[in-house]
Amino acid sequence: MTPASAVNRSTPLAAALAGVALICSVTPSAAQSSADSAVTEKGQIVTTAAGEQYRAGLLQRWILGRHYRDLWTESIQVEVLDLRSTAGGLTPTRTGGGMQTQSLRFMGADGREYAFRSVDKDPSPVLDSLLRETVVADLVQDGISAAHPFGALVASPLLDAVGILHVDPQLRVMPDDPALGEFRDRFAGMLGLL
Numbered sequence: 301m302t303p304a305s306a307v308n309r310s311t312p313l314a315a316a317l318a319g320v321a322l323i324c325s326v327t328p329s330a331a332q333s334s335a336d337s338a339v340t341e342k343g344q345i346v347t348t349a350a351g352e353q354y355r356a357g358l359l360q361r362w363i364l365g366r367h368y369r370d371l372w373t374e375s376i377q378v379e380v381l382d383l384r385s386t387a388g389g390l391t392p393t394r395t396g397g398g399m400q401t402q403s404l405r406f407m408g409a410d411g412r413e414y415a416f417r418s419v420d421k422d423p424s425p426v427l428d429s430l431l432r433e434t435v436v437a438d439l440v441q442d443g444i445s446a447a448h449p450f451g452a453l454v455a456s457p458l459l460d461a462v463g464i465l466h467v468d469p470q471l472r473v474m475p476d477d478p479a480l481g482e483f484r485d486r487f488a489g490m491l492g493l494l
Contacts, residue, residue: 344380346473348491349373351420354445367445381472381494383479387414392483399426400444404474404487416474419449419491452493469493 351372356364383390387408397403400421406414423440424432431437448454452469459466474480476488 343382343385344475345377346380347375347377348473349375350449350491351445354442356442356445364439364442365446368448369445372445372449378471378473378491380475381416383475383477386494387412390414392480395483395486399423402486402490403492404480404483414494416472416487416490416492416494419471419493420444421447 349372354367354369354372356369361369381390387406387410389409390406391408393405393407393413395403396405396415397417400423402418402422404416406416408414421444423444424437427437427440450471453471456466456468470493472492472494474487474490474492476484478484480487
């Protein structure tokens with residue numbers, strides 16, 4: 301019995317907690333390298349981390365903060381996005397994103413548009429060009445570790461519980477696939493939310 305199935309789902313809050321428990325029950329595998337992969341019934345599974353660059357020693361944690369560094373650097377197993385079977389087949393159309401998130405838009409064979417958004421952020425576009433290659437940029441980038449890398453996954457069951465219409469994001473790794481065309485160099489291997 302999983303933690304999620306052990307919860308009484310008779311109330312919206314119980315259902316939300318069950319969803320959070322299910323999401324949080326992802327089995328970390330710190331002993332495996334990021335190059336490890338396996339194929340399951342779902343598809344190819346790889347072991348990766350959301351942000352190895354946020355690993356910090358005691359002094360850095362003391363000065364800059366503990367934040368969510370342990371979650372950013374923990375090895376997790378994630379399914380590789382299958383561009384040929386997801387939504388009947390995904391065709392990349394254009395890039396997007398805000399000031400920090402990289403995203404790639406797809407048109408699915410099912411007629412719907414999909415977006416793949418990076419889990420890690422790049423705050424350099426909000427910095428003055430004179431600061432982009434300085435210690436200031438490094439400090440701002442390190443500040444990303446204060447954000448929960450998987451917050452969108454936790455929010456989904458909570459929104460379900462209160463009856464708010466929303467998308468259900470899926471954590472995936474972008475494949476290194478020629479089908480990405482001009483976007484391959486930028487997005488191949490990226491951890492993101494579909």
